[in-house]
Amino acid sequence: MTATLADDRQSATIGIRNWRRTTGIVISVLIGAFLVFDVIGKLTRPDAVIEGTRDLGFPIDQAYVMGVVLLVCLVVYAIPRTAVLGAVGITAYLGGAVTANMRIESPVFSTTLFAVYLGVLLWIGLVLRRPELLKVAGLRR
Numbered sequence: 001m002t003a004t005l006a007d008d009r010q011s012a013t014i015g016i017r018n019w020r021r022t023t024g025i026v027i028s029v030l031i032g033a034f035l036v037f038d039v040i041g042k043l044t045r046p047d048a049v050i051e052g053t054r055d056l057g058f059p060i061d062q063a064y065v066m067g068v069v070l071l072v073c074l075v076v077y078a079i080p081r082t083a084v085l086g087a088v089g090i091t092a093y094l095g096g097a098v099t100a101n102m103r104i105e106s107p108v109f110s111t112t113l114f115a116v117y118l119g120v121l122l123w124i125g126l127v128l129r130r131p132e133l134l135k136v137a138g139l140r141r
Contacts, residue, residue, distance in 0.1 A: 002109075010071060015068070015073065020109070020128045020131070021100035021128065021129055022114035023125075023128050023131075024124075024125045024126065024127070024128025024130075025125070025129060026125075027121055027124060027125030027128065028077075028125035028129060030124070030128065031118060031121055031122050031125060032074060032077065032078065033072055034118070035070060035090065036074065036120075038067075038070060039067050039070050039071045039074065040067075042063045042064065042066050042067025042070065043067040043071075045060070045063050045064065049063055050063070055104065056100045056103075056104060057100075057104065058100070069089075069093065070090070070093055072089070073086050073090045073093060074086065074089050074090070076089060077089070077090055083126060083129070083130070084126070084130075084133065087122055087123060090119070090122060091122070091123075093117050094115040094116070094118055094119045095115075095124075097115040098112055098115045098116060101115070
């Protein structure tokens with residue numbers, strides 16, 4: 001009976017781990033897909049991106065540079081071994097987006113905080129995929 005109870009607990013633990021990992025992957029893929037859409041916009045520069053870049057006070061050619069930087073960060077994020085480094089790069093990119101929106105005094109709850117929400121979801125997805133990150137951050141023993 002004891003062996004059966006231990007097996008049931010182990011199965012439940014494995015099931016929870018798989019659920020968390022799967023949820024983390026889904027969140028990461030959704031965030032990645034959204035950011036790929038942003039990269040494509042920055043690299044192809046349709047009128048909306050040109051106008052938005054100009055409204056933020058950046059030279060139009062900077063949209064291409066931003067797109068390349070984000071693309072590199074996304075590729076690094078997509079590789080499991082370097083995902084943390086990619087997440088740090090994307091977080092920095094999103095921090096720049098927050099700063100740019102605050103500089104032009106755009107509405108806080110619509111555009112400015114969206115980048116913050118995206119960054120938080122990015123890290124939630126990564127931590128669900130790799131719970132050992134909580135130990136590194138000192139949040140778990």
